[in-house]
Amino acid sequence: MFESLSDKLQSVFENLSRKGALTEADVNVALREVRLALLEADVNFKVVKEFVDRVRQRAVGSDVLQSLTPAQQVIKIVNEELVATLGEPSKLNLGGVAPHVLMLVGLQGSGKTTMAAKLALSLRKSGQRPLLVAADTRRPAAITQLEVLGRQIDVPVHAEGTAPTPPDICARAVQRAKEGAYNIVILDTSGRLHIDDELMRELEQIKAKVKPAEVLLVADAMTGQDAVQVAEQFHQRVGLTGLILTKVDGDARGGAALSIRAVTGVPIKFLGVGEKTNALEPFHPDRLASRILGMGDMLTLIEKAEATFDQEQARKMERKLRTASFTLEDFQDQLQQVKRMGPISQLLEMIPGLGAVSKQISPETTDRQMKRIEAMIGSMTREERRHPGVINASRKRRIAKGSGTSVQEINQLLRQFQEMQRMMKQVASGKGRGLLNNLLR
């Protein structure tokens, strides 16, 4: 749904000269687009205003480097400023005397309980001894949820039911950590509205009792303009030390991170990228910056591919490609793997410059075509998949019948496959070595 900012700026600058310094008029035209891009990414409008002003100051009069077009020059400044505003990645503060208390706070449904488990697992894996604390006595079954997660990741959970007050539960948990040699205590507090005075006071009480090393705001990457008010209130009441952005595996552009960072100044510590307890990622300012600008995210795409593609299978595939013994069976495997990465249209969107193309490809058509191809290959015998040469007219009729397709479609598939094999032979023979290496690295 978003035309990439660089495409827009490119067209804005089409009529301008390509040399010399950027004039104020050039910059103002460009910054209108930047402003819209940031607003579309849910960055708070006040934050956008300040940000755009900063960029304007830097951009006006700056020389356009020879290698860059004016559009690229503005993008470069915007990107640099964005990366600087997002700040450096920051580690958890585990200095001082143990146990270190990490307090998770946030609105309802932002993902605190899941994040508590993710943090606990990652800390346990790095050799720490974490204790999870079920301090959410309000949401039905929140305690059970944390207990179930604790069992899954093999981290003990301190729970006292819903009768005691959360400050008391937390205080006793810290005491237990001291006695039981746990060096990190993770408090899963109830979700609450930042304007609920009574519940915000409860957070202040917890903080006073357990003196946490970190007070981390857990915020949903999809949050809109309200992110600023939420963060301001939480920061004012309990003094945040860091931000964790959750549900980053969705397609929200995550402008809330910029808003929160701008109004609180606290560092972004982690990103939550999935429902599984190991889906925790460090934060990369450059990647988040391109995402907020809607400029594609190649690195995420590559990582996604790496995470989804079975490494062993990838190596096997590489051997097959090199020896040009790639069969329809392998093709089928590949289709399966690509499908696991998500809808095609979404993958295309992550490639810079292809955002517009992805809009033209209807996801249903692509998915339907993939399904038909899969059905055709699925209706072949193993021999046919390994040696497509044996597929004669009568076999084609059978496959068409079995897959609910037509002989023409089978022919088309076989032709495409032959073309692919021919290309691979070329690549394997050395002609396109570099390309192959790039693809498989």
Next chain:
Amino acid sequence: MFGRGKNIQQSLTKTRTSFFGKIASLFVARTIDEGTWEELEELLIQADMGVATTVELVEWLRAESERRHARTPDDLNNLLKERLVALLTEKKRTYLEGERRLNVVLVVGVNGSGKTTSIAKLARYHRNRGDRVLLAAGDTFRAAAIDQLKIWAERAEVDIIAHQPGADPGAVVYDAIRAADSRHANVLIIDTAGRLHTQYNLMQELVKVRSVAQKQVHRAPHETLLVLDATTGQNALTQAKEFLNAVQITGCVLAKLDGTAKGGMAFAVSRELGLPIQFVGTGETIEDWAEFDPQAYVDGLFE
């Protein structure tokens, strides 16, 4: 209308004083100049109306005020109000229109949007209307989701069909429909696991859950409600599009409207996808729930 529950006006008081109050004072305080329009644009953006909707609204208001020679702030105020109500009313549909023995309501949404709580409130709403309600615990994935719904079912005083964690949600729905039949329930509400609309496999799972319901009951599900978090920004529209594609949602629930978020994406969803907002969640108790009334909603914002 709903006894002890906070009504929509009350829950929007904060919104009013903080946001639309400002719009009203904007019109009252000054004569209209370029700054007025710009400020208006910013205020609409701040309500998460989205860039496109905002631009369209402001342009429309400019043209219309010209055409009608509306120069007083009051005139402008009424024009905008009218327009907002019209945007929300155009596509309004009656919830569960028509008579049938068993109504099946499928509830979907992204993680943490407020599905389970909304289902509890919806169950209570039906029960208050004298319906026999049955819940299906279709979120077999998230830890303790079943326990959570069971607790809510008890509070709402309705029956619930649940399997073990990790069970096939399709099987839960199948059993729930059978149970609804034998217990003569007339409303079956199906909970589903939260899922991001970008997760292909999970969206396919939802398609399957829907088709199980479809095969068991004529024309089911009769409503498929998408629960939107009022604090969500522009992504709400993408969510609505994707869920519409996958399971043909018929309407939305705007949850968590008791914060300072304005839920402005409701306008964009209505405008672009023609999806009506059917209900709003206005607080933490089971009675904090109301049928969505565009006029009351906009009046509440402007009062």
